[in-house]
Amino acid sequence: MKTNDSGSGDVRLTGISKTYGAFTAVHPLDLTVPQGSFFALLGASGCGKTTTLRMIAGLEEPSSGTVHLGDQDVTALPPYKRPVNTVFQSYALFPHLDIFENVAFGLRRRGIKSVKKQVEDMLELVQLGEQARKKPHQLSGGQQQRVAVARALINHPKVLLLDEPLGALDLKLRRQMQLELKRIQTEVGITFVHVTHDQEEAMTMADTVAVMNGGRVEQLGSPADLYENPHTTFVANFLGTSNLIEAEVDSRSGDDIVLKAGGGKLVLPEARCSAPTTTGGKVLVGVRPEKITLTHADDAGEIPEGRNRITGKIADSSFIGVSTQYVIDSSVCPDFEVYAQNIDRDARLVPGADVVLHWSPGHTFGLDAAQDIDAGIQEEAAV
Amino acid sequence: MPFVNWLKRHFVVIAGLLTLAYLLLPNIVVTVFSFNKPKGRFNYEWQQFSTDAWKDPCGVAGLCGSLSLSLQIAVWATLGATLLGTMIAFALVRYRFRARGAVNSLIFLPMAMPEVVMAASLLTLFLNLGAQLGFWTILIAHIMFCLSFVVTAVKARVMSMDPRLEQAAQDLYAGPAQTFLRVTLPIAAPGIAAGALLAFALSFDDFIITNFNAGSTVTFPMFVWGSAQRGTPVQINVIGTTMFLVAVLLVLTSMIISSRRTRQKA
Amino acid sequence: MATLTEAPPPLSPTAPATKPPRKRGRLTPYWLLLPGLLWLVVFFALPMIYQASTSVQTGSLEQGYKVTWHLATYWDALTEYWPQFLRSVLYAGAATVLCLVLGYPLAYLIAFRAGRWRNLIMILVIAPFFTSFLIRTLAWKTILADGGPVVGALNTLHVLDVTSWLGWTAGDRVLATPLAVVCGLTYNFLPFMVLPLYTSLERIDGRLHEAAGDLYAKPSTTFRRVTFPLSMPGVVSGTLLTFIPAAGDYVNAELLGSTDTRMIGNVIQTQFLRVLDYPTAAALSFILMAAILLMVTFYIRRSGTEDLV
Numbered sequence: 001m002k003t004n005d006s007g008s009g010d011v012r013l014t015g016i017s018k019t020y021g022a023f024t025a026v027h028p029l030d031l032t033v034p035q036g037s038f039f040a041l042l043g044a045s046g047c048g049k050t051t052t053l054r055m056i057a058g059l060e061e062p063s064s065g066t067v068h069l070g071d072q073d074v075t076a077l078p079p080y081k082r083p084v085n086t087v088f089q090s091y092a093l094f095p096h097l098d099i100f101e102n103v104a105f106g107l108r109r110r111g112i113k114s115v116k117k118q119v120e121d122m123l124e125l126v127q128l129g130e131q132a133r134k135k136p137h138q139l140s141g142g143q144q145q146r147v148a149v150a151r152a153l154i155n156h157p158k159v160l161l162l163d164e165p166l167g168a169l170d171l172k173l174r175r176q177m178q179l180e181l182k183r184i185q186t187e188v189g190i191t192f193v194h195v196t197h198d199q200e201e202a203m204t205m206a207d208t209v210a211v212m213n214g215g216r217v218e219q220l221g222s223p224a225d226l227y228e229n230p231h232t233t234f235v236a237n238f239l240g241t242s243n244l245i246e247a248e249v250d251s252r253s254g255d256d257i258v259l260k261a262g263g264g265k266l267v268l269p270e271a272r273c274s275a276p277t278t279t280g281g282k283v284l285v286g287v288r289p290e291k292i293t294l295t296h297a298d299d300a301g302e303i304p305e306g307r308n309r310i311t312g313k314i315a316d317s318s319f320i321g322v323s324t325q326y327v328i329d330s331s332v333c334p335d336f337e338v339y340a341q342n343i344d345r346d347a348r349l350v351p352g353a354d355v356v357l358h359w360s361p362g363h364t365f366g367l368d369a370a371q372d373i374d375a376g377i378q379e380e381a382a383v
Numbered sequence: 384m385p386f387v388n389w390l391k392r393h394f395v396v397i398a399g400l401l402t403l404a405y406l407l408l409p410n411i412v413v414t415v416f417s418f419n420k421p422k423g424r425f426n427y428e429w430q431q432f433s434t435d436a437w438k439d440p441c442g443v444a445g446l447c448g449s450l451s452l453s454l455q456i457a458v459w460a461t462l463g464a465t466l467l468g469t470m471i472a473f474a475l476v477r478y479r480f481r482a483r484g485a486v487n488s489l490i491f492l493p494m495a496m497p498e499v500v501m502a503a504s505l506l507t508l509f510l511n512l513g514a515q516l517g518f519w520t521i522l523i524a525h526i527m528f529c530l531s532f533v534v535t536a537v538k539a540r541v542m543s544m545d546p547r548l549e550q551a552a553q554d555l556y557a558g559p560a561q562t563f564l565r566v567t568l569p570i571a572a573p574g575i576a577a578g579a580l581l582a583f584a585l586s587f588d589d590f591i592i593t594n595f596n597a598g599s600t601v602t603f604p605m606f607v608w609g610s611a612q613r614g615t616p617v618q619i620n621v622i623g624t625t626m627f628l629v630a631v632l633l634v635l636t637s638m639i640i641s642s643r644r645t646r647q648k649a
Numbered sequence: 650m651a652t653l654t655e656a657p658p659p660l661s662p663t664a665p666a667t668k669p670p671r672k673r674g675r676l677t678p679y680w681l682l683l684p685g686l687l688w689l690v691v692f693f694a695l696p697m698i699y700q701a702s703t704s705v706q707t708g709s710l711e712q713g714y715k716v717t718w719h720l721a722t723y724w725d726a727l728t729e730y731w732p733q734f735l736r737s738v739l740y741a742g743a744a745t746v747l748c749l750v751l752g753y754p755l756a757y758l759i760a761f762r763a764g765r766w767r768n769l770i771m772i773l774v775i776a777p778f779f780t781s782f783l784i785r786t787l788a789w790k791t792i793l794a795d796g797g798p799v800v801g802a803l804n805t806l807h808v809l810d811v812t813s814w815l816g817w818t819a820g821d822r823v824l825a826t827p828l829a830v831v832c833g834l835t836y837n838f839l840p841f842m843v844l845p846l847y848t849s850l851e852r853i854d855g856r857l858h859e860a861a862g863d864l865y866a867k868p869s870t871t872f873r874r875v876t877f878p879l880s881m882p883g884v885v886s887g888t889l890l891t892f893i894p895a896a897g898d899y900v901n902a903e904l905l906g907s908t909d910t911r912m913i914g915n916v917i918q919t920q921f922l923r924v925l926d927y928p929t930a931a932a933l934s935f936i937l938m939a940a941i942l943l944m945v946t947f948y949i950r951r952s953g954t955e956d957l958v
Contacts (some may be wrong), residue, residue: 057550057554058553058554059550059553059554078553078558079550079553079554080553080554080555080556080557080558080561080562081556084554085554085555086550086551086554088547088550088551088554089547090545090547092545092547092548092550092551093551094548094551094552094566094570095548095570096569096570105552105555105557105565106555106556109552109555109556109557109561109565110556151555152554152555155555155556394754395754395757395758395762396758396762398751398754398755398758399754399755399756399757399758399759399762400758401751401754402751402752402754402755402839402843403755403770403773403774405751405836405839406755406773406774406777406836406839406840407773407777408788408792409777409785409786409788409789409792409836410776410777410780410785410788412788412791412792413780413784413785413788416788416791427787427790427791427794428791428794467684467685467688468685470681470682470684470685471681471682471685471686473681474677474678474679474681474682477678478677478678478681479678480678480679480682486682486686489686489689489690489693489694490689492693493689493693495889495893495941495942495945496893496938496941497893497894497896497897497898497914497937497938497941498894498897498898499897499898499899499914499917499918499934499937500897500917500934500935500937500938500941501693501696503700503917503921503930503931503934504696504697504699504700504931504934505692505693505696506921507696507699507700507703507927507931508692508695508696508699510927511699523692524692526688526692527688527689527692527693530685530688530689531689534685584778584779587779587781588778588779588781588782590782590783590900591897591898591899591900591914594918594922595918595921595922603781604781604782604783607781607783607784607787608783608900611783611787611904615787619784619787620784622784623780623781623784623785624780626779626780626781627776627777627779627780629779630775630776630778630779631772631773631776634772634775634776635772638768
């Protein structure tokens with residue numbers, strides 16, 4: 001159980017799946033987590049992300065497929081023989097043992113006699129040196145969380161699995177712990193696989209995010225890539241907010257596709273469209289709310305040429321400090337969202353005002369229109 | 384009417400304390416009459432203060448023998464019922480298996496059955512098998528009726544236990560045996576202890592089932608029963624009082640120790 | 650075995666051939682259940698069957714018994730002993746109601762009003778268990794003794810006149826009357842009422858009382874509409890834990906009653922251990938069991954708390 005004993009320490013899932021009777025929790029799945037990376041499995045509850053994690057840990061037996069850690073096939077190994085440790089949801093600290101013994105648990109089970117130095121160092125790393133002789137229930141949520149991390153990390157696992165590790169913490173503490181975990185990961189250089197339903201958490205912490213939905217990986221990539229270039233409506237709606245418009249392919253001009261939506265025309269770079277585009281076919285056009293500029297209808301003439309535009313009427317606006325969020329009632333989409341930075345606020349932009357929404361075509365993305373346009377919206381609202 | 388108001392506000396407290404008094408009155412009588420010096424064979428009327436019985440608690444033929452027999456049976460019945468009951472409780476909570484409903488009914492029924500019915504039917508079995516009534520038949524009967532109570536007590540505790548704790552142990556290199564010894568058992572211990580205590584109390588105090596299946600063997604409750612017909616020696620009260628005091632003291636000390644321990648750690 | 654090796658491997662090609670998938674103890678639950686269930690089957694269920702068969706046997710102790718499907722035993726038992734059956738139900742019912750009325754305030758007191766005395770009161774409720782219940786029941790002979798302070802007080806207050814008129818007591822005596830037996834039954838099974846009541850009351854969030862008060866409920870309304878309904882599981886299991894053993898009890902009737910207060914338990918005990926009329930005793934016991942099971946099932950259905958165990 002040494003760290004990095006072979007050249008490659010990647011986690012490799014090959015055709016792995018899990019079924020419970022007639023219910024398929026995880027469809028056959030191939031996934032490689034590069035050594036040393038911070039990898040997030042993101043999805044709503046019941047999407048199969050925790051099941052996937054538990055199959056890596058050995059707590060769940062895959063119905064098919066294999067799990068490799070580096071060159072070693074660990075599919076048939078029980079959890080206590082895998083060089084993998086888990087930070088459990090709500091921590092699962094042993095209530096009958098004090099903090100020191102909780103952290104020392106893994107070392108002792110592996111027959112290591114002198115654990116004192118290691119445990120003390122580890123408690124120092126998570127800033128809990130003073131609490132060693134307390135019982136878990138005497139600590140605060142944030143402290144318990146750090147004990148759970150220390151208890152897993154002390155074993156120098158090849159991979160650290162984190163199952164919603166911050167779910168029980170309040171917002172402020174969660175932000176703090178996100179940075180803390182990121183720091184620890186950089187410091188120890190161990191592969192982290194992090195399961196979460198919080199898209200902000202996943203984007204803040206991970207190098208690579210796999211968005212899961214209905215037992216499948218919808219899309220995998222860096223946070224920025226997923227955000228700017230979603231391939232499915234689920235990803236577009238689950239990560240942040242997207243305005244999706246149904247449009248019809250009209251023509252092509254160079255690398256761009258020209259679309260008809262409502263009465264107007266929209267331009268979409270072909271490279272940013274994940275759906276097949278045949279003339280006359282339908283496509284979903286998406287744009288993020290912060291990419292859009294609002295101009296009062298009276299000033300429509302001042303908008304530069306070459307930008308995508310849509311006209312509408314402000315239905316609602318809410319001031320939230322750094323930005324103002326508008327809901328626009330337009331012909332192509334009943335509630336178009338626009339986030340405007342509060343730099344030069346136009347006093348005329350109040351509910352009821354006629355406006356033009358415009359954005360650079362390069363910020364437009366295109367999705368397959370055969371999908372549910374609202375996929376991923378409810379899930380996020382429920383969280 | 385301040386008094387009426389006071390009465391209204393404290394009605395529950397007064398009624399509750401009166402019930403408590405009703406519960407404790409017989410124990411007070413038992414204790415007081417352990418210092419009695421009765422005239423006849425029966426210790427029902429107060430005559431004269433005396434500590435004779437306390438000085439010679441075993442002074443009645445067969446009394447201490449029956450007490451020691453009852454204690455032995457209670458210890459073995461507790462061990463047996465706790466072991467078997469804990470196993471069943473774990474199976475019920477932790478595993479899936481067929482015929483769960485039938486298993487649950489089989490465990491529930493002994494608790495929903497009047498003792499006299501179980502006693503009589505068990506005796507029918509022993510008579511049919513030609514079994515020699517005595518220590519072993521009593522022990523068998525006691526394990527039988529204590530079992531369900533242990534299952535209920537342990538089950539409640541195991542059910543409230545987070546299964547992730549055992550998974551965490553496995554994740555931290557503890558094999559199945561280690562996980563059970565280091566995590567499952569210590570956490571389930573209060574439930575098992577509660578079940579064992581209940582089994583001990585039930586077994587030690589059982590009369591009806593024992594009376595049917597004891598043959599000529601005499602346990603402590605049977606000795607008391609017999610003495611109710613032949614004459615009640617004061618020593619019975621001495622033992623009853625002692626048991627009461629020992630129980631209260633044991634519980635009090637354990638509570639003081641545990642509260643002191645939590646205070647130190649906090 | 651040969652056919653097995655010739656068969657193509659059923660596993661997917663990705664699975665390593667040397668390590669078959671683990672089978673995580675599919676038999677484990679059965680091994681855990683086996684000894685305990687075997688015990689219950691042999692020493693609880695099997696005896697019930699033996700008893701059922703005994704109840705339809707005829708014969709005598711000297712000549713042995715044979716199964717003759719003599720169902721008349723049941724009829725004879727019922728016609729001869731129906732007063733004892735009726736008495737058992739009445740006495741046990743009265744004791745159950747008394748236990749509920751007396752036990753509820755005590756459970757409520759422990760759950761909500763005892764504060765730091767809670768543990769002490771709990772101990773005082775449980776500790777009497779450790780003094781043999783026979784000794785404690787005998788103590789009632791002293792408490793209710795003829796001419797004793799309790800009987801004297803009841804006499805002075807003319808309570809005994811009323812109870813005698815009702816047939817609960819006889820003249821100046823309490824001992825050897827139905828009242829004494831019910832009093833003993835109530836006393837003996839009171840903790841079995843208090844403990845489940847306490848358990849379900851303790852689970853009630855104290856803020857619910859405040860919320861009810863905030864929503865214009867008087868204390869009595871709060872109790873009727875909030876506290877009592879929420880304590881129903883405790884009421885149901887408490888009444889069952891009181892009624893069932895009380896209905897089968899014969900100790901209180903024997904020690905505190907007279908021949909006029911004999912309950913069905915007394916009859917079964919006498920038939921079995923003294924008269925040695927096994928078929929009749931088995932039939933009586935079987936009827937008692939069936940009656941109780943019917944009542945319990947009906948009661949649990951009615952009160953809607955099926956999950957008692």
